[in-house]
Amino acid sequence: MSMGSKGHFKLAVSNLRHNRMRSLLTILGITIGITSIILVIAIGEGIKRQVQTNNAFLGNDIITVQPSQSGNPLQPSLTALTQTDAQAIAKLGQVSTVVPLAAVSGTVSAPDSKPMETMVIAAGDDVGDIFGPLVEYGDFSGADTGESSVAVIGTTVAARIFGEQVPLGREFRLRGQHFIVQGVLKDVGASTLSPAANLNNAIIIPFKTGQKITNANLPVYQILVRIKDREQMANAVAAINDTVLAKHGNQADFTVLGPGDSASGNDKTITTITYAIAAIAAISLLVGGIGVMNVMWVSVTERMQEIGIRKAVGATNRQILTQFIVEATVVSVAGGVAGVAVAYAIEGIVLLFSDFKMPISWPVPLIAFFVTLVLGLLFGTAPALKASRKDPIEALRNA
Amino acid sequence: MSVIKLEDVSKLYGFGDATNIALDEVNLTIEEGEFVAVMGPSGSGKSTLMNVIGLLDRPSHGNYLLNSRSVSKLKPNRSAKLRRDTIGFIFQSFNLLPRLTALENVALPLLYKGLGTTRRLKQASAMLERVGLQEREYYLPSQLSGGQTQCVAIARALVNNPKIIIADEPTGNLDSAGSRLVMELLSEIHKTGNTILFVTHNPELTRYASRVVYMHDGAIIADEQTKIGDVARRARQVMYSVPTTNEEHDLAGVSALMAALPQKPATRTRKSSKKSTAHRTRSKK
Ligand SMILES: Nc1ncnc2c1ncn2[C@@H]1O[C@H](COP(=O)(O)OP(=O)(O)OP(=O)(O)O)[C@@H](O)[C@H]1O
Ligand SMILES: [Mg+2]
Numbered sequence: 112m113s114m115g116s117k118g119h120f121k122l123a124v125s126n127l128r129h130n131r132m133r134s135l136l137t138i139l140g141i142t143i144g145i146t147s148i149i150l151v152i153a154i155g156e157g158i159k160r161q162v163q164t165n166n167a168f169l170g171n172d173i174i175t176v177q178p179s180q181s182g183n184p185l186q187p188s189l190t191a192l193t194q195t196d197a198q199a200i201a202k203l204g205q206v207s208t209v210v211p212l213a214a215v216s217g218t219v220s221a222p223d224s225k226p227m228e229t230m231v232i233a234a235g236d237d238v239g240d241i242f243g244p245l246v247e248y249g250d251f252s253g254a255d256t257g258e259s260s261v262a263v264i265g266t267t268v269a270a271r272i273f274g275e276q277v278p279l280g281r282e283f284r285l286r287g288q289h290f291i292v293q294g295v296l297k298d299v300g301a302s303t304l305s306p307a308a309n310l311n312n313a314i315i316i317p318f319k320t321g322q323k324i325t326n327a328n329l330p331v332y333q334i335l336v337r338i339k340d341r342e343q344m345a346n347a348v349a350a351i352n353d354t355v356l357a358k359h360g361n362q363a364d365f366t367v368l369g370p371g372d373s374a375s376g377n378d379k380t381i382t383t384i385t386y387a388i389a390a391i392a393a394i395s396l397l398v399g400g401i402g403v404m405n406v407m408w409v410s411v412t413e414r415m416q417e418i419g420i421r422k423a424v425g426a427t428n429r430q431i432l433t434q435f436i437v438e439a440t441v442v443s444v445a446g447g448v449a450g451v452a453v454a455y456a457i458e459g460i461v462l463l464f465s466d467f468k469m470p471i472s473w474p475v476p477l478i479a480f481f482v483t484l485v486l487g488l489l490f491g492t493a494p495a496l497k498a499s500r501k502d503p504i505e506a507l508r509n510a
Numbered sequence: 511m512s513v514i515k516l517e518d519v520s521k522l523y524g525f526g527d528a529t530n531i532a533l534d535e536v537n538l539t540i541e542e543g544e545f546v547a548v549m550g551p552s553g554s555g556k557s558t559l560m561n562v563i564g565l566l567d568r569p570s571h572g573n574y575l576l577n578s579r580s581v582s583k584l585k586p587n588r589s590a591k592l593r594r595d596t597i598g599f600i601f602q603s604f605n606l607l608p609r610l611t612a613l614e615n616v617a618l619p620l621l622y623k624g625l626g627t628t629r630r631l632k633q634a635s636a637m638l639e640r641v642g643l644q645e646r647e648y649y650l651p652s653q654l655s656g657g658q659t660q661c662v663a664i665a666r667a668l669v670n671n672p673k674i675i676i677a678d679e680p681t682g683n684l685d686s687a688g689s690r691l692v693m694e695l696l697s698e699i700h701k702t703g704n705t706i707l708f709v710t711h712n713p714e715l716t717r718y719a720s721r722v723v724y725m726h727d728g729a730i731i732a733d734e735q736t737k738i739g740d741v742a743r744r745a746r747q748v749m750y751s752v753p754t755t756n757e758e759h760d761l762a763g764v765s766a767l768m769a770a771l772p773q774k775p776a777t778r779t780r781k782s783s784k785k786s787t788a789h790r791t792r793s794k795k
């Protein structure tokens with residue numbers, strides 16, 4: 112006995128089109144809310160994937176040790192590891208290779224090229240054993256002769272400093288030290304060791320050289336460990352953990368990860384922060400919802416005569432209620448759909464100009480649809496009730 | 511069987527000292543097929559009576575039997591459905607939805623009845639044809655003349671095949687040509703068996719009616735059967751030799767009508783002593 116849902120939908124759309132600007136602005140409010148929530152969660156997810164030190168691409172017998180942050184999650188103590196930790200691990204029986212990695216800052220200058228900042232990794236002597244498969248040209252051979260040292264460089268850096276040609280044997284200077292390029296890495300894509308350590312942008316130099324040119328005890332941000340028997344993975348992880356724990360005076364300020372493990376400590380923190388920010392973003396959605404309610408109030412007040420006429424020709428309270436709730440819901444869901452679209456667009460644009468991936472997972476559009484549906488129902492009901500309960504004569508008189 | 515039977519129906523607005531008696535224990539019985547004109551000065555309760563009979567409003571006291579069924583205490587949804595199916599309402603100010611075409615306006619009651627689009631538009635189209643506006647189906651109300659607009663409103667009132675048509679000053683916003691158009695149309699509808707009530711300030715229009723009811727201060731003070739085609743006897747008393755729909759003359763006519771009509775008795779028997787204390791106010795219009 113009631114008009115079809117299609118009829119209600121068409122009616123709502125035609126009313127919204129009549130007040131085009133107002134409808135668009137209301138929709139915009141919801142769009143902003145939905146977009147910001149989706150993006151916050153996507154960015155969080157993206158950061159998580161970057162931080163996840165998933166060194167599985169190096170081989171399934173590689174264990175990673177890295178500092179964790181037990182204190183303030185926003186200021187991870189990246190200096191918690193030292194070279195002595197690496198030496199201690201190397202003494203373990205299960206271990207075949209240990210490579211400590213440290214970050215060195217500095218400006219690279221080469222003849223015929225502008226000086227440029229890049230990321231420099233000082234890596235332990237056995238780095239070739241682990242990064243070897245990633246080398247495209249040359250190798251990790253050679254050593255610091257005092258006068259001159261060696262380097263293996265990422266493909267992006269290679270192109271930026273030396274141009275198109277394969278720069279094997281070419282020279283550059285860093286912090287006054289002379290280097291000869293021994294190898295060039297493959298394009299390792301966007302897979303990263305840590306947010307700051309995209310190998311494409313890295314120059315890998317011997318650990319000793321790193322220490323020499325910085326005159327410092329280099330802070331180790333990661334220790335890569337190859338084990339002899341991958342069947343003994345769990346065992347080895349435990350042994351490494353115990354060793355480093357002993358070195359650190361029983362302070363668990365580091366994480367030991369098997370291949371494919373993720374830095375769960377980081378994960379949890381990032382997840383927490385992500386959802387905290389998403390909750391703040393949700394407030395903007397709430398504001399959008401209140402915008403819908405506001406517009407519906409105005410609309411109901413403005414359209415008293417219409418309500419009166421519809422009732423006079425036989426519309427029941429329920430039919431009027433449905434009309435206005437559908438209208439609120441159409442606005443809200445339109446905002447949601449636009450919000451999802453904008454979020455995907457921004458994801459695409461960011462990916463176009465950087466290699467930062469913000470994965471928007473598949474249920475997101477679905478969830479956004481239901482959230483905005485509920486929002487429309489929630490904020491549309493009060494104005495719609497007002498409209499539906501209006502006495503027909505009073506409504507007609509109000510005009 | 512009477513179609514409409516009002517038993518001591520009162521309608522009060524406000525309360526306490528400000529109580530305004532719009533209908534004062536009205537008793538009225540209307541038989542099927544009657545064509546009733548309602549006359550009376552401004553504020554006498556004509557619209558209130560129409561709204562109560564048309565189920566747009568409900569009485570404060572008394573009983574209303576529509577087709578022998580008491581409807582004075584119906585829930586809003588029930589009365590909406592009853593209104594939709596049994597009553598067609600025509601307003602002085604047309605009350606069409608300005609953004610809908612003539613056709614869509616006429617189809618509106620069918621929408622709430624739950625008919626599909628095709629059937630709705632087909633029936634509406636047939637109804638527009640009946641009022642002689644089949645060529646104006648896609649016009650907006652703003653693109654029609656006053657008379658045409660009211661004809662669309664009449665088509666809308668008719669589309670559900672209601673037995674009763676209620677028209678509150680249907681010619682109030684129209685010139686004489688428009689009035690004629692509308693009254694002729696109502697006349698035709700009456701001939702097909704509908705019961706029609708209409709309010710008018712124009713004594714000339716009582717020609718169309720078979721019965722004239724005169725109201726004053728919320729009460730029916732006179733009720734007269736007339737021959738269709740003749741101006742009602744009491745209404746004629748107040749007419750000028752040259753009938754006109756000029757507004758000033760109408761107003762003068764109304765005052766003259768007032769003078770000619772018997773005055774409402776000062777005291778009447780009351781059923782509720784409470785009501786007799788209610789302060790009576792008169793519209794200032
Ligand atoms: N909503 C309301 N609140 C208070 N008083 C009202 C209301 N509606 C009508 N009245 C009063 O009820 C009385 C009857 O009003 P009604 O509209 O029925 O008069 P009417 O005969 O139709 O007048 P007109 O010829 O001017 O249309 C008037 O005194 C009016 O002021
Ligand atoms: Mg009136």
